[in-house]
Amino acid sequence: MTQTQSRPSLAVIGGGVIGRICALAAADAGWDVHVYDAGPAIRAANVAGGMLGSLGEGHPGEEALLTLSAESTALWPGWIQRLGDPSIVTATDSLFVATTAADGDYLSQLARFVWSGQIGADRLTALTAREARARENALSSRVRGGYLARGEGAIDNHLLLRGLRNALADAGVQWHRMQIDAVSEVSADQVLVAAGMGTPALLPDVPVEPAKGEILRLAGNPTSIPPPRTVIRARVDGRNLYLVPRADGVVVGATQYEPASSHDRAPQAGGVADLLADAFEVMPGLRTYDFAEAAAGVRPCSADGLPVIERVDDRTLVATGHGRNGIVLAPVTASRVLDLLGG
Numbered sequence: 001m002t003q004t005q006s007r008p009s010l011a012v013i014g015g016g017v018i019g020r021i022c023a024l025a026a027a028d029a030g031w032d033v034h035v036y037d038a039g040p041a042i043r044a045a046n047v048a049g050g051m052l053g054s055l056g057e058g059h060p061g062e063e064a065l066l067t068l069s070a071e072s073t074a075l076w077p078g079w080i081q082r083l084g085d086p087s088i089v090t091a092t093d094s095l096f097v098a099t100t101a102a103d104g105d106y107l108s109q110l111a112r113f114v115w116s117g118q119i120g121a122d123r124l125t126a127l128t129a130r131e132a133r134a135r136e137n138a139l140s141s142r143v144r145g146g147y148l149a150r151g152e153g154a155i156d157n158h159l160l161l162r163g164l165r166n167a168l169a170d171a172g173v174q175w176h177r178m179q180i181d182a183v184s185e186v187s188a189d190q191v192l193v194a195a196g197m198g199t200p201a202l203l204p205d206v207p208v209e210p211a212k213g214e215i216l217r218l219a220g221n222p223t224s225i226p227p228p229r230t231v232i233r234a235r236v237d238g239r240n241l242y243l244v245p246r247a248d249g250v251v252v253g254a255t256q257y258e259p260a261s262s263h264d265r266a267p268q269a270g271g272v273a274d275l276l277a278d279a280f281e282v283m284p285g286l287r288t289y290d291f292a293e294a295a296a297g298v299r300p301c302s303a304d305g306l307p308v309i310e311r312v313d314d315r316t317l318v319a320t321g322h323g324r325n326g327i328v329l330a331p332v333t334a335s336r337v338l339d340l341l342g343g
């Protein structure tokens with residue numbers, strides 16, 4: 001695996017969303033890049049909802065995450081242009097709605113946090129139940145008011161991964177389908193470890209905790225209502241639910257189990273049942289959709305909720321710990337990694 005080019009070489013271990021976007025940024029910056037990837041079975045990005053959530057992701061105490069998410073979300077349009085496929089974007093706004101008074105209080109607290117800060121306050125607007133239903137007329141009559149978050153959209157994770165893979169091939173990046181068991185196995189000038197939950201096995205000093213999550217995919221059919229146009233983020237009897245539009249249906253997510261095993265990727269019956277029940281509570285017309293898939297993945301989480309993007313030694317960098325926000329934070333991660341590589 002020795003690479004002897006005149007350009008500086010970079011080996012990226014892990015070909016999830018983080019590995020791919022960093023590899024492409026480096027290739028665009030002139031690096032000779034090789035990606036080593038163990039395959040889709042352990043890739044969280046394959047099951048992600050694809051929300052570009054920032055305002056809905058930063059809660060009191062998570063100001064730094066909100067700032068980073070907002071910075072990254074602003075970089076996404078440039079990346080979509082780079083990939084040349086606008087259909088990767090499936091929504092541009094999010095609608096936050098509640099079903100009970102307590103759920104409404106929870107959302108109000110989130111809105112107050114956003115309005116009290118510098119980030120995105122002008123993008124969040126309170127809506128009555130009638131205004132919310134005027135935007136998404138398939139919302140159930142149980143839905144109370146909520147908030148519109150402009151610019152907080154979603155992307156199709158499968159189209160994104162394919163688009164990044166095609167762009168890598170076009171940029172001359174070599175893809176190796178193999179598991180790497182030690183950083184010393186790759187002999188590039190620089191090595192980026194972006195292996196999600198596989199990172200601690202390669203870099204034991206980088207702790208990453210697993211948080212299992214399930215999602216469902218529902219597919220529209222000729223008799224069903226159209227998918228929502230916005231991302232619907234609902235609080236249903238104390239549980240969080242999201243409905244993320246796809247061209248042909250909707251992704252329903254997501255559960256979160258902590259502590260979790262880093263190897264458990266089997267969707268549980270109870271999680272699937274809760275997601276379906278909550279989805280029908282918020283949008284009853286989804287009952288007529290075809291059930292396409294139930295899937296589970298393991299989010300690689302850091303202790304403080306912020307991604308770990310840093311230099312480990314003269315030759316090794318790491319980018320991991322993106323938790324529930326790896327798709328949102330991918331562009332800002334690529335920028336930080338390029339900075340660490342020195343451009």
Ligand SMILES: Cc1cc2nc3c(=O)[nH]c(=O)nc-3n(C[C@H](O)[C@H](O)[C@H](O)COP(=O)(O)OP(=O)(O)OC[C@H]3O[C@@H](n4cnc5c(N)ncnc54)[C@H](O)[C@@H]3O)c2cc1C
Nearest residue numbers: 014016018038044045049050051180196198297326327328
């Ligand atoms: C149910 C669910 C819903 C989610 N929804 C969203 C969402 O709406 N928005 C959002 O922003 N984020 C979401 N996420 C989080 C997001 O999926 C993750 O943060 C993101 O995928 C992390 O990217 P990654 O590239 O670090 O890891 P991964 O996507 O897990 O990719 C890691 C890659 O490394 C490879 N690998 C591992 N070990 C090795 C090794 N030793 N050698 C070679 N290759 C190796 C794997 O094969 C894999 O391809 C969700 C996650 C889950 C589980």
